[in-house]
Amino acid sequence: MQIAKLLFLxxxxxxxGEGNMLFATAASPYAGVIRTLTMLLLPGFLLSxxxxxxxxxxxxxxxxxxxxxxxxxxxxxxxxASIMAFVTALQWDSLFPDREDFMILSPLPLRRRLIFFCxxxxxxxxxxxxxxxxxxxxxxVFPLASLSPATPFGQLVPYIWNHAVSLFLCSAFxxxxxxxxxxxxxxxxxHLWYRAVVVxxxxxxxxxxxxxxxxxPLAAKNAALGQNAPLLHWFVPAWFAGLSEQWNGRxxxxxxxxxxxxxxxxxxxxxxxxxxYTAAYVRYLQxxxxxxxxxxxxxxxxRWLAARIxxxxxxxQHERGVFHFIWKTLLRSPSHRLYLAGYAGxxxxxxxxxxxxxxxxxxxxxxxxxxxxxxxxxxxxxxxxLCSMRFVFPRPxxxxxxxxxxxxENDLGIRSMQAPLKVMILIGVLPAPVLLLPVHWYLWGPAVxxxxxxxxxxxxxxxxxxxxxxxxxxxxxxxxVPGGHNSIGWLMLAAxxxxxxxxAMASVEAWMLRDIPLHAPFLFAAIGLLWLLARRLRATxxxxxxxxxxxxxxxxxxxxxxxxx
Amino acid sequence: xxxxxxxxxxxxxxxxxxDVSFVIRPYEVLGYLGPNGSGKTTTVSMLTGLIAxxxxxxxFQGQDxxxxxxxxxxxxxYVPEIPYxxxxxxxxxxxxxxxxxxxxxxxxxxxxxxxxxxxxxxHGSRHSLxxxxxxxxxxxxxxxxxxxxxxxxxxxxxxxxxxxxxxxLVFRHLVKALSQEGKTILYCSHVLEVVEKVxxxxxxxxxGQVVAYDSVEGLxxxxxxxxxxxxxxxxxxxxxxxxxxxxLVSIMKA
Ligand SMILES: Nc1ncnc2c1ncn2[C@@H]1O[C@H](COP(=O)(O)OP(=O)(O)OP(=O)(O)O)[C@@H](O)[C@H]1O
Ligand SMILES: [Mg+2]
Numbered sequence: 001m002q003i004a005k006l007l008f009l010x011x012x013x014x015x016x017g018e019g020n021m022l023f024a025t026a027a028s029p030y031a032g033v034i035r036t037l038t039m040l041l042l043p044g045f046l047l048s049x050x051x052x053x054x055x056x057x058x059x060x061x062x063x064x065x066x067x068x069x070x071x072x073x074x075x076x077x078x079x080x081a082s083i084m085a086f087v088t089a090l091q092w093d094s095l096f097p098d099r100e101d102f103m104i105l106s107p108l109p110l111r112r113r114l115i116f117f118c119x120x121x122x123x124x125x126x127x128x129x130x131x132x133x134x135x136x137x138x139x140x141v142f143p144l145a146s147l148s149p150a151t152p153f154g155q156l157v158p159y160i161w162n163h164a165v166s167l168f169l170c171s172a173f174x175x176x177x178x179x180x181x182x183x184x185x186x187x188x189x190x191h192l193w194y195r196a197v198v199v200x201x202x203x204x205x206x207x208x209x210x211x212x213x214x215x216x217p218l219a220a221k222n223a224a225l226g227q228n229a230p231l232l233h234w235f236v237p238a239w240f241a242g243l244s245e246q247w248n249g250r251x252x253x254x255x256x257x258x259x260x261x262x263x264x265x266x267x268x269x270x271x272x273x274x275x276x277y278t279a280a281y282v283r284y285l286q287x288x289x290x291x292x293x294x295x296x297x298x299x300x301x302x303r304w305l306a307a308r309i310x311x312x313x314x315x316x317q318h319e320r321g322v323f324h325f326i327w328k329t330l331l332r333s334p335s336h337r338l339y340l341a342g343y344a345g346x347x348x349x350x351x352x353x354x355x356x357x358x359x360x361x362x363x364x365x366x367x368x369x370x371x372x373x374x375x376x377x378x379x380x381x382x383x384x385x386l387c388s389m390r391f392v393f394p395r396p397x398x399x400x401x402x403x404x405x406x407x408x409e410n411d412l413g414i415r416s417m418q419a420p421l422k423v424m425i426l427i428g429v430l431p432a433p434v435l436l437l438p439v440h441w442y443l444w445g446p447a448v449x450x451x452x453x454x455x456x457x458x459x460x461x462x463x464x465x466x467x468x469x470x471x472x473x474x475x476x477x478x479x480x481v482p483g484g485h486n487s488i489g490w491l492m493l494a495a496x497x498x499x500x501x502x503x504a505m506a507s508v509e510a511w512m513l514r515d516i517p518l519h520a521p522f523l524f525a526a527i528g529l530l531w532l533l534a535r536r537l538r539a540t541x542x543x544x545x546x547x548x549x550x551x552x553x554x555x556x557x558x559x560x561x562x563x564x565x
Numbered sequence: 566x567x568x569x570x571x572x573x574x575x576x577x578x579x580x581x582x583x584d585v586s587f588v589i590r591p592y593e594v595l596g597y598l599g600p601n602g603s604g605k606t607t608t609v610s611m612l613t614g615l616i617a618x619x620x621x622x623x624x625f626q627g628q629d630x631x632x633x634x635x636x637x638x639x640x641x642x643y644v645p646e647i648p649y650x651x652x653x654x655x656x657x658x659x660x661x662x663x664x665x666x667x668x669x670x671x672x673x674x675x676x677x678x679x680x681x682x683x684x685x686x687x688h689g690s691r692h693s694l695x696x697x698x699x700x701x702x703x704x705x706x707x708x709x710x711x712x713x714x715x716x717x718x719x720x721x722x723x724x725x726x727x728x729x730x731x732x733x734l735v736f737r738h739l740v741k742a743l744s745q746e747g748k749t750i751l752y753c754s755h756v757l758e759v760v761e762k763v764x765x766x767x768x769x770x771x772x773g774q775v776v777a778y779d780s781v782e783g784l785x786x787x788x789x790x791x792x793x794x795x796x797x798x799x800x801x802x803x804x805x806x807x808x809x810x811x812x813l814v815s816i817m818k819a
Contacts, residue, residue, distance in 0.1 A: 298692075310671070317674075321665025324658070325651075332653040332694075400649040403615055404710070407638055408666035 003110070004118055011122035014101070015094055037133045040083060044076065045137030051145045066250065069146050071220050073163070073244050076138040077170045077237035078216045083134045084171040085209035088127075088178040089202045089342075093334065095123060095182055096280065116281050123179075131171035139164035162247040166262070170240035173266050176273035178205060183276025186284060199337045206345030207352075212237065214353035218360060232258070239265060313422055318408075322419040326475050330389075330427070333397045336476070343388030347381045354380075370444050370513055375452065376506035378432040382460040383501050385428040387494060390467040393420060393475035402477040406550060417542055420475050421468055429460040448513060451520065455509055458527045463501060465534035470541045473549045566590050567612075567718055567749050572621035574607050581607045583773040584621075589751060589766070591717075594744050596764030596781075597753040600801055604773040605753040606646050609722050612751070613643050625718065639667070642716035646723045646753075648703040652696035656687055656706050659695060663710040674713075681709040685732070700727030708736065712743075719743060722753045737763055761793040769800055776800045 016033050051072060058065050088095070097119050105115055143160040151159070181201065185194055212235075219235045232238045232254070242258020298306070306324075314320040330336055358366060358373055367374065396402070433456035440449035512519040567589045574582040582604040589595045599605050610616045612623060614634055623630045630637040650659060657678065664674035682688045685705040695703060704727045711719065721740070725733050740763045744750055754760050760767065767784055769777040777784060777800055781793070788796045 317665045317668045317671065320671075321662045324665075325654075325662055328654060328658065329651075397653065398649070398651050401651045403613075403645065403649065404663060405666065406615065407613060407641070407643060408663065409635060409638060 004114060007110070007115065007118035008122050008125075011097075011101075011119050012125060015091065015122070015126045037129075040087075040130065040133040041137060043137075044079060044134060045141060047075075047079075048137050048141035048145060051142060055145050055147075065148060070223065070241065070245060070250075072142065072146065073241040074220055074223060074238060075216060076135075076142060076167060077240045077244075078212055078219075079138070080131075080135050080167050080170045080240075081174045081237045082209045082212040084131060084174040085178065085205050085212070087130050087134075088175055089205040089209065090338070091126075092178075092182070092198065092202055092205075095179060096186065096277075096284075116278075120277070127172075127175050131168055131175070135164070135167040135171060139167050159248060163244050166240045166244035166247070169243070169262065169266050170237060173236070173240070173262075173269050176266075176269040179273040180269055180276050183273060183278075183280045186280035187276060191284075199334075199341050202338060203341035203345050203348075206342045207348040208345075210346045210349030211352050214349055215356065218357060233261070236265075309426070313426075314419075319419045319422075322474055323422055326393075326419060326423045329397050329476050330392070330423070333476075336392045336395065336397065339392045339395075340385075340388050343384045343391075344381075347384035350380050350384075351377055367443055370440075370448055370452065370510065372503065372506040372510045375509050376502045378436055378453075378456040379459060379502040379505060381432040382428050382456065383463065383498055385432075386424055386460065386464055386467060389420075389424055389428055390471075393471065394473065394478060395476065395480050396478060397476040399477075399479055402550060405474055405477050405548075409548070417468075417472070417548075420471065421464060423475075424464040424468070425461065429457060429464055433457050433460070447516070451513070451516065452509070455512075455524075455527075458524065458531070459501070459505060462527055462531045462534060465531060465538060469534060469538045471538075472542065478550050566624075566626055567751070568624040568627075569608075569612070570622045570624070572608065572611060572623065573619050574604075574611060574616065575619045580773050582611070582770075585768075585770070585773075585775055586621075587766075587768055587778060589749050591747045591749050592744055593766060594740060594750040594752055594764045596760035596767040597751060597770070598755070598757070598760060598767060598797065599770035600755075602772075603770045605770060606722055607773075608770075609643075609646075609720055609751070609753060612720060613641065614638065639714075640717040642711035642714070642719045644704075644707045644711045644721045644724045646726075648700070648707055650695050650703060650706065653694060655692050655694050656682065656698065656702070657691040659706060660710055660713065664713055667714045669714060677713060678709070681713065685709060701729055701732060704728055705732065708739075716748075718749045718751075720751045720753075723755070724752070725754065725756055725759065733759075757793045757797055767793065769797065771801050 054068070055065075058068055097115070101115075101119075140160060143156070143163050147156060147159065185197065185201070189197065215231075215235065216237075219231055219238060222231050223238065232242075239258045239262035242255045243262040245252075246255040246259040309323075310320055314323055330340065354373060354377065433453045437449060437453045440452055443449075444452070508523065512523050569588070570586050572582060572585045573580060585604075585608060587595060597605050597608070607616070611618045614630070614637075625637050625640075628637075651662075654662065660678045660681070661674070664678065665671075669677075679688070682691050685708075687702060687705055690698070690702070695706065698706070704724065708724060711721075724736060728736060737759060740750060740752065744763075744765070752760065752764055761781060764781060766780050767777070768775060777796070779787060784793070784796060785791070788799065790796050790799065
């Protein structure tokens with residue numbers, strides 16, 4: 001029993017341990033856990049609090065009461081599902097016991113069944129903790145706020161209970177769906193393939209999570225019309241909001257239908273999750289240790305591409321080395337990949353939302369018109385990709401291995417600073433506009449399509465230059481001081497920047513397209529000027545100092561690399 | 566010629582290396598010996614510029630290396646004690662990174678890398694990620710990276726760790742051959758018999774202090790003892806090793 005408890009605590013601690021994405025940016029793991037839980041707790045709490053005055057107001061308009069309550073329940077269920085999906089995607093690699101666990105625990109005289117049992121209970125405890133943090137505010141405060149004045153006091157407790165249970169079930173459903181997917185993939189795919197698809201699954205889950213939140217207003221509108229809207233059938237949070245309404249005795253066939261979906265969904269997902277998880281454990285007990293690591297071999301196509309890139313983009317050897325280092329780290333380091341996947345997921349969700357909203361109002365003919373809603377799409381994607389890269393560049397990979405960069409430093413060190421820019425151009429600036437070019441060509445004709453592509457590339461390039469101003473490190477080689485950055489300030493700046501860059505500039509573009517010969521030269525000249533300015537600024541920052549940064553802390557007393565650990 | 570004068574490093578006041586001076590000329594190999602924690606790696610880190618000395622000077626060919634750090638680093642090859650390398654790169658990619666960072670022309674670099682991998686028997690696993698390499702394989706990659714750019718000064722910190730018998734023998738001959746090419750070599754190790762065979766000079770360190778510094782023959786003659794191991798035992802080991810071992814067994818059984 002003692003051992004089981006120890007193991008359980010060991011696994012639980014590993015969720016919060018080092019290298020975990022959720023807590024990685026805090027000064028200490030403990031502070032990280034507290035901060036993360038608070039961040040999950042606050043939105044639901046605050047939102048529920050704000051609803052108090054709304055419902056007081058509604059006492060004078062009783063006919064709006066029920067639609068409002070339904071709408072709010074839908075919102076809270078959406079938040080519950082979306083945040084849970086996001087957290088699970090971040091925690092993806094620790095859901096299943098990993099190689100390290102097996103390496104440490106296998107030599108010890110422990111029963112495998114015991115290890116499995118403890119891991120599973122720790123997993124459930126961890127998921128429950130997060131579900132609690134996400135849902136506790138809406139579960140308790142919202143029923144208090146939205147209690148109809150006609151309800152007798154005795155019904156308060158059942159009302160809270162029903163609402164809380166449906167919220168928790170919503171989180172549980174999302175979590176066990178993810179777990180089932182992971183178990184199924186582990187069972188179906190060879191381990192190497194599994195490692196290769198993981199990042200795509202994480203990307204999909206994050207995209208889905210963001211899409212849920214963005215689609216909420218549309219779903220709420222559909223639901224408010226009281227229609228048996230098809231969107232509701234597939235909008236998972238609606239099942240659980242319906243469950244809550246049904247349990248509270250609100251009549252309507254749609255709620256009975258949604259309740260059924262919710263219950264069946266929960267049963268099925270938990271059943272499948274347990275089944276696949278157990279099966280994967282039995283199957284992978286040994287294979288996970290014995291399968292070879294990922295391979296670094298490149299396909300003929302990527303070798304050919306790399307050779308072209310080297311030839312035309314990277315004439316200086318030092319820069320070439322740095323470029324390939326950045327490229328491979330972005331592709332292969334799990335944590336860096338995850339950041340990119342998260343941002344790309346959000347970008348994807350924004351585009352889906354944009355299109356769904358557009359089609360819910362207009363017919364497909366709207367595509368023929370280069371409206372700002374369509375023009376902004378490449379910019380949305382490139383903004384988020386470029387920002388995500390700027391965000392991951394300072395985060396080190398295997399910091400202690402950076403001695404090779406320090407040792408091979410030469411006068412060209414500063415010149416290697418073109419390498420990050422070139423990576424950004426290849427991953428963040430070019431792909432979205434170029435890949436969308438055929439679509440735009442087909443829809444809007446060659447002239448507009450080409451101009452649009454050019455405009456999107458010019459803007460994104462300008463953004464890439466601007467983002468790198470003052471960046472004096474080789475990406476991934478400098479120590480990173482967590483918490484040393486004003487993250488809230490940066491977030492607000494990024495939000496404003498996003499609005500300006502993606503949406504305002506799309507309106508400007510629409511204005512340009514109205515009279516191309518008159519407006520285009522002027523606009524491109526303006527962008528060109530700004531580009532020159534950004535480039536100048538970046539160069540000034542680089543010239544100021546002769547050496548690159550490897551240590552972010554403010555002038556350490558002793559500069560050590562701990563080569564002798 | 567590498568000349569180290571009165572080199573001292575203190576960690577919060579406590580000296581890890583205390584007033585060490587030595588000279589290594591081309592064609593010479595200095596064996597740098599000492600028990601665990603005696604300051605070998607600390608000295609090497611100061612030489613490579615990874616940590617700054619508290620006191621003292623390091624001259625390479627008469628030039629203070631602090632004045633022209635980059636010029637010095639360009640002519641330096643270094644094998645660190647612990648193989649900190651990027652685990653997400655393959656062996657080939659890692660060597661390419663090193664070569665490119667040092668500005669070697671692409672074609673010549675690739676030829677050299679392939680030949681080195683072939684020579685070390687790593688060609689078959691050149692595309693595997695370094696995280697999957699064994700300890701000795703990593704060590705071979707590090708050695709290849711250190712000699713890739715034909716440096717004048719070579720610093721090896723415990724280079725044999727993890728190498729199998731054949732590779733260790735190859736490496737021993739490699740050090741000899743390099744010194745015959747006129748390279749300047751600093752060789753830190755615990756393995757006394759190897760040091761005895763490959764080094765021209767020996768320095769023995771204890772708690773950061775130099776306790777002996779001479780040519781191998783000179784030291785033997787001076788101490789009037791047949792092997793380096795006996796000299797080492799006399800200078801450094803002041804405990805009864807057998808007694809410690811018995812103590813360990815009785816702790817285990819307790
Ligand atoms: N970053 C540091 N901070 C404080 N003390 C340190 C630091 N690095 C090394 N030391 C101390 O310096 C001394 C010398 O360490 P060093 O690593 O140079 O020994 P070494 O001779 O290489 O040992 P080994 O044979 O085990 O490799 C040790 O006592 C160690 O505790
Ligand atoms: Mg050492």
